[in-house]
Amino acid sequence: MTSAEHPPHVDPSFVVLRETVQPDDVGIVRDIVVSTGFFTAVEVEVAIELVQEHLARGTRSGYCFLFAELERRTVAYACYGPIACTVGSFDLYWLVVQQALRHRGLGRYLVQAAEARIAQAGGRRVYIETSGRALYQPTQAFYERCGYAPEAVLHDFYAPGDPKIVYSKALAAGAL
Numbered sequence: 001m002t003s004a005e006h007p008p009h010v011d012p013s014f015v016v017l018r019e020t021v022q023p024d025d026v027g028i029v030r031d032i033v034v035s036t037g038f039f040t041a042v043e044v045e046v047a048i049e050l051v052q053e054h055l056a057r058g059t060r061s062g063y064c065f066l067f068a069e070l071e072r073r074t075v076a077y078a079c080y081g082p083i084a085c086t087v088g089s090f091d092l093y094w095l096v097v098q099q100a101l102r103h104r105g106l107g108r109y110l111v112q113a114a115e116a117r118i119a120q121a122g123g124r125r126v127y128i129e130t131s132g133r134a135l136y137q138p139t140q141a142f143y144e145r146c147g148y149a150p151e152a153v154l155h156d157f158y159a160p161g162d163p164k165i166v167y168s169k170a171l172a173a174g175a176l
Contacts, residue, residue: 009105016069017113021054025067028074035099038135047094050079063093066114068106076106078114080126088124095128111146119171126171127151132163143167 026048033039033047053061062084068076079094092114097106118126128148130139140150148167157164 007104010070010101010109012105012109014070015106015109016072018067018069018074019065019117021051021065023055025065025074025077026051026055028067029077029096032075032077032096032098033094036096036102037099038139047079047096050093064117066110066117068097068110070101075101076110078110080114080118082121082123083127088122090118090121090123090126092126092128107142108146115169115171124171126169128167129164130167131158132165133161140165140167 029047029051030044033044039047050061050063051065054063054065062081064080066078066080067074076097077094078092078096080090080092083089083091092111095107095110095114097104097110115123115126126148128143130136130143132140132153144150144167146169148169150165151168152166154164154166156162
């Protein structure tokens with residue numbers, strides 16, 4: 001898709017961010033993740049399990065959520081949390097935008113909002129993992145445009161020929 005073919009950006013003033021996880025989010029997350037066509041059935045189940053874990057254990061689960069709503073409809077979400085046994089390191093586990101709304105600025109808006117919350121929680125560095133398959137090249141380019149740098153490539157991690165790429169970004173103290 002060329003820049004001329006990208007749909008118009010969503011005005012952030014129309015986006016409502018929600019941090020509270022609700023029981024309906026199990027189905028909402030499933031629908032958003034499935035809509036992308038990127039994830040296997042097992043990966044979809046993992047996304048759902050994180051929502052269920054948060055519903056069962058709250059913040060003790062280690063999973064924090066940020067949902068983006070447009071016109072009272074949840075259309076994107078981020079899941080992040082502190083990395084155990086570290087000082088100020090966080091994982092951004094999931095960042096998913098409804099397929100029909102991709103390339104409209106929602107992903108970048110969610111990344112920035114998650115980074116702000118991570119910084120407020122004492123986070124100093126964010127890590128993101130993604131597949132190295134060709135399907136994920138747009139994802140990799142997106143993370144790099146958001147200021148993340150590839151730190152490691154673990155070859156044949158997910159499957160033969162499917163490496164895991166680990167990205168990171170240092171959060172500037174007080175900058176967010």
